[in-house]
Amino acid sequence: MEIRLENIQKKFSSVxxxxxxxxxxxxxxxxGLLGPSGCGKSTTLFMIAGLYAPTxxxxxxxxxxxxxxxxxxxxxxxxxxxxxxxxxxTVLKNILxxxxxxxxxxxxxxxxxxxxxxxxxxRDLLDRKPSQLSGGQQQRVAIARAxxxxxxxxxxxxxxxxxxxxxxxxxxxxxxxxQKETGITTIYVTHDQEEAMSITDDIVLMDKGWIQQQxxxxxxxxxxxxxxxxEFLGNPPVNIIDGKITDSVLVVCGEKLCGFDGVEDxxxxxxxxxxxxxxxxxxxxxxxxxxxxxxxxxxxxxxxKGCLIRAIVSLDYDCNVEExxxxxxxxxxxxxxxxxxxxxxxxxAS
Amino acid sequence: xxxxxxxxTARGTVAAWVYxxxxxxxxSVFVFYxxxxxFRMSMYESYNFYKNVGTGFGxxxxxxxxxxxxxxxxxxxxxxxxxVAMPVxxxxxxxxALLISSIKKFQALFQTFFFLPYVTSVIAVGIVFRWLFHSNxxxxxxxxGLFHIHPVAWLNNPKTTIxxxxxxxxxxxLAFNTIILLVGVQNIPKMYYNAARVDGAKWGKxxxxxxxxxxxPTIIFLTIVGxxxxxxxxxxxxxxxxxxxxAANSAYTIVFxxxxxxxxxxxxxxxxxxxxxxxxAILCITIIQMLVSKKFxxxx
Amino acid sequence: MEVVEDIKDKSPRHRGAxxxxxxxxxxxxxxxxxxxxxxxxxxxxSLQEAISVPPVWFPSKPLWSNYxxxxxxxxxxxxxxxxxxxxxxxxxxTIIVTILAAFSFARLKFxxxxxxxxxxxASMMVPGEMLIIQNYVTVAKLGWIDSxxxxxxxxxxxxxxxxxxxxxxxxxPDQLYYAARVDGCRDFKxxxxxxxxxxxxxxxxxGILNFVASWNAFLWxxxxxxxxxxxxxxxxxxxxxxxxxxxxxxxxxxxxxIILPMIIVYIILRPYIIEGVSRSGIKG
Numbered sequence: 053m054e055i056r057l058e059n060i061q062k063k064f065s066s067v068x069x070x071x072x073x074x075x076x077x078x079x080x081x082x083x084g085l086l087g088p089s090g091c092g093k094s095t096t097l098f099m100i101a102g103l104y105a106p107t108x109x110x111x112x113x114x115x116x117x118x119x120x121x122x123x124x125x126x127x128x129x130x131x132x133x134x135x136x137x138x139x140x141x142t143v144l145k146n147i148l149x150x151x152x153x154x155x156x157x158x159x160x161x162x163x164x165x166x167x168x169x170x171x172x173x174x175r176d177l178l179d180r181k182p183s184q185l186s187g188g189q190q191q192r193v194a195i196a197r198a199x200x201x202x203x204x205x206x207x208x209x210x211x212x213x214x215x216x217x218x219x220x221x222x223x224x225x226x227x228x229x230x231q232k233e234t235g236i237t238t239i240y241v242t243h244d245q246e247e248a249m250s251i252t253d254d255i256v257l258m259d260k261g262w263i264q265q266q267x268x269x270x271x272x273x274x275x276x277x278x279x280x281x282x283e284f285l286g287n288p289p290v291n292i293i294d295g296k297i298t299d300s301v302l303v304v305c306g307e308k309l310c311g312f313d314g315v316e317d318x319x320x321x322x323x324x325x326x327x328x329x330x331x332x333x334x335x336x337x338x339x340x341x342x343x344x345x346x347x348x349x350x351x352x353x354x355x356x357k358g359c360l361i362r363a364i365v366s367l368d369y370d371c372n373v374e375e376x377x378x379x380x381x382x383x384x385x386x387x388x389x390x391x392x393x394x395x396x397x398x399x400x401a402s
Numbered sequence: 403x404x405x406x407x408x409x410x411t412a413r414g415t416v417a418a419w420v421y422x423x424x425x426x427x428x429x430s431v432f433v434f435y436x437x438x439x440x441f442r443m444s445m446y447e448s449y450n451f452y453k454n455v456g457t458g459f460g461x462x463x464x465x466x467x468x469x470x471x472x473x474x475x476x477x478x479x480x481x482x483x484x485x486v487a488m489p490v491x492x493x494x495x496x497x498x499a500l501l502i503s504s505i506k507k508f509q510a511l512f513q514t515f516f517f518l519p520y521v522t523s524v525i526a527v528g529i530v531f532r533w534l535f536h537s538n539x540x541x542x543x544x545x546x547g548l549f550h551i552h553p554v555a556w557l558n559n560p561k562t563t564i565x566x567x568x569x570x571x572x573x574x575x576l577a578f579n580t581i582i583l584l585v586g587v588q589n590i591p592k593m594y595y596n597a598a599r600v601d602g603a604k605w606g607k608x609x610x611x612x613x614x615x616x617x618x619p620t621i622i623f624l625t626i627v628g629x630x631x632x633x634x635x636x637x638x639x640x641x642x643x644x645x646x647x648x649a650a651n652s653a654y655t656i657v658f659x660x661x662x663x664x665x666x667x668x669x670x671x672x673x674x675x676x677x678x679x680x681x682x683a684i685l686c687i688t689i690i691q692m693l694v695s696k697k698f699x700x701x702x
Numbered sequence: 703m704e705v706v707e708d709i710k711d712k713s714p715r716h717r718g719a720x721x722x723x724x725x726x727x728x729x730x731x732x733x734x735x736x737x738x739x740x741x742x743x744x745x746x747x748s749l750q751e752a753i754s755v756p757p758v759w760f761p762s763k764p765l766w767s768n769y770x771x772x773x774x775x776x777x778x779x780x781x782x783x784x785x786x787x788x789x790x791x792x793x794x795x796t797i798i799v800t801i802l803a804a805f806s807f808a809r810l811k812f813x814x815x816x817x818x819x820x821x822x823x824a825s826m827m828v829p830g831e832m833l834i835i836q837n838y839v840t841v842a843k844l845g846w847i848d849s850x851x852x853x854x855x856x857x858x859x860x861x862x863x864x865x866x867x868x869x870x871x872x873x874x875p876d877q878l879y880y881a882a883r884v885d886g887c888r889d890f891k892x893x894x895x896x897x898x899x900x901x902x903x904x905x906x907x908x909g910i911l912n913f914v915a916s917w918n919a920f921l922w923x924x925x926x927x928x929x930x931x932x933x934x935x936x937x938x939x940x941x942x943x944x945x946x947x948x949x950x951x952x953x954x955x956x957x958x959x960i961i962l963p964m965i966i967v968y969i970i971l972r973p974y975i976i977e978g979v980s981r982s983g984i985k986g
Contacts, residue, residue, distance in 0.1 A: 138597070138598075418815070436840070527738075573733070633829070
């Protein structure tokens with residue numbers, strides 16, 4: 053089921069939560085709605101779910117306009133941040149509840165619920181109460197309840213935020229597996245870029261109620277459309293430094309970094325991915341200010357005439373603080389942005 | 403006065419007892435002492451309270467109470483209040499609370515109206531009800547007349563006095579029940595309603611499958627409190643029927659019986675026996691309800 | 703997401719439901735308010751109007767003199783003063799006793815604490831009606847019949863209020879206490895400077911509810927006062943009703959006189975009262 057949002061706007065009294073939004077979500081895809089808290093992503097999800105009415109604009113499921121259709125008529129499944137499992141019902145009753153409302157005969161409903169329980173692998177938990185389940189198990193029940201009515205669209209609102217780090221990894225793989233298995237169009241709201249990058253087919257990035265970019269995770273990372281996107285994706289984050297273009301050469305802190313053809317002379321904001329800083333390869337000199345070990349990587353902060361640039365190297369790379377290193381930058385990992393609008397300025401390697 | 407955490411020191415103990423002293427003296431003299439004395443009094447056949455001596459130790463007083471036809475009326479009326487009036491009051495309150503919570507405009511206004519009886523004197527409003535119930539001039543009979551129902555001698559006919567009492571009791575209890583239920587409804591997390599809507603539950607279904615189960619602890623709480631309160635009804639009787647408890651004592655409740663026996667008739671030991679019976683009854687009901695509710699109620 | 707604007711159901715069926723809901727609530731409110739409205743209306747009627755059949759809703763000319771008459775038949779001014787004194791003193795003492803006891807249970811460590819607390823909790827189960835017999839005897843022996851002491855003293859230590867405030871005190875973090883101790887703050891000062899201001903809302907709630915309960919108290923004042931000059935409003939009103947017999951309009955004037963102050967208190971302090979009742983579940 054393809055989903056389209058056309059010129060969607062949402063106001064809460066006088067505050068605009070979502071501005072003029074146009075997106076298309078491909079049938080069968082797992083799309084992430086990504087952004088910092090308060091960016092309007094949950095509001096967008098709730099509009100798609102039918103819990104909020106948009107102030108303006110239209111929502112289509114396929115060719116059907118569903119803008120003002122109540123949630124139960126949209127054929128959606130929604131997994132809430134806190135799961136919202138009915139605490140007084142057993143797991144089975146929770147899963148049966150939507151079917152009961154659709155007046156599906158008991159026997160058939162039971163069969164459907166059990167099938168669903170098998171898919172999310174909670175068959176042995178059916179008689180328990182939600183309070184007796186772990187966070188991950190509750191999550192599965194919530195997904196089962198959302199999907200059991202043969203939903204056309206699955207909506208997930210920050211589904212992993214209540215889980216601990218380890219379980220989060222496991223569960224997100226699980227969500228991916230269930231989505232692939234059922235082939236259902238899925239929208240996944242999260243504020244965690246890593247989470248979005250790792251499991252989605254497509255990301256819609258939002259900030260302050262505006263769409264920043266919609267792209268595949270890889271494209272978005274490699275080819276950010278603006279400064280916000282570049283900064284939001286990636287860990288360790290992109291280096292942001294002031295620079296300028298003179299004679300098609302990017303100059304940062306008085307040091308020539310690399311050539312940029314096709315860009316006029318102007319001051320710019322420069323974004324450099326830490327992995328695009330190639331240490332020991334080149335003739336730009338900088339001293340080591342700080343060395344941090346993060347997991348299996350080492351992050352080296354280089355002091356380039358007062359500008360700090362972080363570079364990422366493997367753990368076994370040996371260096372000391374104060375040591376003078378030479379480096380170069382990989383052109384594909386260097387982005388230029390307009391100083392006032394933050395829009396991407398594209399140029400060619402030279 | 404310094405106290406080291408985790409350790410009871412002599413000085414600390416003295417200090418703490420000083421803080422407690424006023425409360426302790428009052429509670430000992432006016433709660434614990436009379437409690438013990440009530441048990442003691444009830445065990446005598448006759449009792450001189452000025453000398454605190456009694457004669458004839460045994461269960462005679464209990465027997466007297468249990469055989470007293472006035473006490474039978476009192477028990478019957480009290481049970482009627484507990485098993486009919488109290489549930490009716492809770493059900494009406496439940497409906498009102500659900501209605502108030504389902505609207506947006508004038509919510510506070512209706513809340514104010516329905517809660518008003520909580521702060522007003524049972525006695526003073528009772529005087530007004532006495533007037534509303536008046537056989538000839540009362541507004542209630544006038545309204546009944548509009549539907550061609552013959553006037554009822556609410557307060558004078560021994561057969562109807564209990565209904566008058568029950569109506570007043572229900573009216574007076576709506577305030578407390580409604581407010582507690584309203585808070586209960588408002589405390590149900592919004593997400594369950596959102597989930598239920600996504601799950602396609604209709605209005606009635608949401609009420610019976612989400613709201614009521616979530617409210618069950620509140621309802622049980624009100625039932626327990628209401629049960630105990632209905633066992634202690636007294637002011638309502640006095641307000642509607644005055645000193646004597648209605649035609650042919652027909653509006654007696656257990657507490658009214660206690661009051662009449664000891665203040666009206668000066669038979670302390672009999673009154674004490676009735677009080678002990680009341681105490682045991684309340685204790686049993688509370689325990690039973692707690693056991694039952696543990697089994698059936700959903701607690702978060 | 704805090705602000706929720708549901709998709710509004712604009713179907714006629716839904717609108718019909720809304721109308722029914724409001725209609726039921728208005729109908730219910732009518733019955734809740736009727737006694738008060740009727741009381742005030744009747745208090746301004748002449749006796750003929752009050753007892754006319756069918757009833758007359760509005761007095762042709764409001765007779766404010768009914769109030770004068772009612773007040774002159776019985777010393778309601780004196781009753782009013784008594785009630786104010788008893789309720790106020792009772793409330794102040796209750797708050798002090800409650801604060802001290804709750805502090806002791808919540809914060810201090812001492813021998814016998816658990817036993818004592820259990821006893822106090824258990825005493826909440828005892829119906830007060832069971833105690834009045836001996837309490838009456840006690841008060842009589844103390845020679846307190848027809849005195850303010852009899853009306854006030856037995857009621858200034860409520861196990862329930864102590865429990866309620868103790869629960870609140872328990873929520874105040876221990877660190878505050880340790881910090882204060884390190885700063886050289888003694889227990890007593892800590893109680894008044896830190897705990898009491900923190901628990902202000904709960905204490906106000908206890909005060910209001912105690913005041914209302916005291917104002918409306920009936921059975922106990924009935925027992926321990928015989929002389930007219932010691933009566934409180936509720937007793938005065940019932941005595942007056944019994945004596946004034948058929949003068950309904952004057953009865954209603956007297957009833958208004960005792961109900962109105964509480965309605966005014968209610969209107970002013972409504973949020974406190976409603977919040978207090980709903981939080982503590984105090985049955986009136």
